[in-house]
Amino acid sequence: MTAHRPIKNVGDLVASGLTDGTGLDAVAAKYAVGITPAIAALIDQTDPDDPIARQFVPTLDELVTTPDERADPIGDLAHSPVEGIVHRYPDRVLLKAVHVCPVYCRFCFRREMVGPQGLGTLTGPELDTAIGYIAEHTEIWEVILTGGDPLVLSPRRLREIMERLAAIEHVKIVRFHTRVPVVEPDRVDAAMVEALRSSGKTTYLALHANHPREFSVAAKAAIGRLVDGGVAMVSQSVLLKGVNDDVETLASLMKAFVENRVKPYYLHHPDLAPGTSHFRMTIAEGQKLVTALRGRISGLAQPTYILDIPGGYGKADIGSSAISGGDGCFTVRDYQGGEHQYPPE
Numbered sequence: 001m002t003a004h005r006p007i008k009n010v011g012d013l014v015a016s017g018l019t020d021g022t023g024l025d026a027v028a029a030k031y032a033v034g035i036t037p038a039i040a041a042l043i044d045q046t047d048p049d050d051p052i053a054r055q056f057v058p059t060l061d062e063l064v065t066t067p068d069e070r071a072d073p074i075g076d077l078a079h080s081p082v083e084g085i086v087h088r089y090p091d092r093v094l095l096k097a098v099h100v101c102p103v104y105c106r107f108c109f110r111r112e113m114v115g116p117q118g119l120g121t122l123t124g125p126e127l128d129t130a131i132g133y134i135a136e137h138t139e140i141w142e143v144i145l146t147g148g149d150p151l152v153l154s155p156r157r158l159r160e161i162m163e164r165l166a167a168i169e170h171v172k173i174v175r176f177h178t179r180v181p182v183v184e185p186d187r188v189d190a191a192m193v194e195a196l197r198s199s200g201k202t203t204y205l206a207l208h209a210n211h212p213r214e215f216s217v218a219a220k221a222a223i224g225r226l227v228d229g230g231v232a233m234v235s236q237s238v239l240l241k242g243v244n245d246d247v248e249t250l251a252s253l254m255k256a257f258v259e260n261r262v263k264p265y266y267l268h269h270p271d272l273a274p275g276t277s278h279f280r281m282t283i284a285e286g287q288k289l290v291t292a293l294r295g296r297i298s299g300l301a302q303p304t305y306i307l308d309i310p311g312g313y314g315k316a317d318i319g320s321s322a323i324s325g326g327d328g329c330f331t332v333r334d335y336q337g338g339e340h341q342y343p344p345e
Helices: 010-015 024-030 051-056 124-136 155-166 190-196 217-228 247-259 283-294
Strands: 085-089 092-096 142-146 173-178 202-208 232-238 263-268 304-308 315-317 323-326 329-333 339-342
Touching: 010 024, 085 124, 092 124, 124 155, 155 190, 190 217, 217 232, 232 247, 247 263, 247 283, 283 304
Parallel strands: 092 142, 142 173, 173 202, 202 232, 232 263, 263 304
Antiparallel strands: 085 092, 304 315, 323 329, 329 339
């Protein structure tokens, strides 16, 4: 059964035929539930291991919390000088204007902060303070709107934020992190594209998608409207057990990005968010997959495999190192595992 309205609770999940709901009230009490009709339509209900369902349909696995998991796995709060701002790196800040999303990923690293019971939308005074912080700190070159999903805001609200950023001369880049083009593609209309470009700054949009089936006809059209409208696009994906943890799926995903004019950017190792251990592979397994991509697909389609170091210490490139040695003599490993001396003997 296909959902014709958003799925927001366990009753909706049961009515849509996505689960029998057993025990899920306890999950929904802890973590938000949300699936758009566009995503529900992509789920193969005949497949118990459907990779789209695995990303969005809650399971009892989420009630299992391991000792190394934490509510703020990447340390946002340690770098938040004012409400709505995360200033982890010198030249850029996160601006978290909203803490709601059109869908709620079951592996979300901010799952303790987002949703109807989360931190909500910044109030007018809070947004004023956040924009003021950006204006006062002249080292800030890039503002990244995230949350939550900033594209749940109306074009009018987006335009207001962009126009305020336009007045800050030292801000040159505005980036949006979103899932909207794939999970609610009809929302990306001409008014939204115009609002995203209204600051006059260079605008980037980082599109979060984890499986090639997310590139529906409607999603491809939404991406096209953004790119044709002057919004440069990069990708971000999460390496997820049972979703994209094989080289064929991962290669197809990265090719789908490139075919739709989205440059692969980050492939995230899953963060230590509560109740997400069933999604996590080992770093060694992830490195093996990333290495296998090297010889399989174009350099245009290669993402950077990264880990957000727990505790707020930032991102680290954890792709398998292909070179070792020193003093002018190195061993280089090719994508098939063969080792070669450089310079050659």
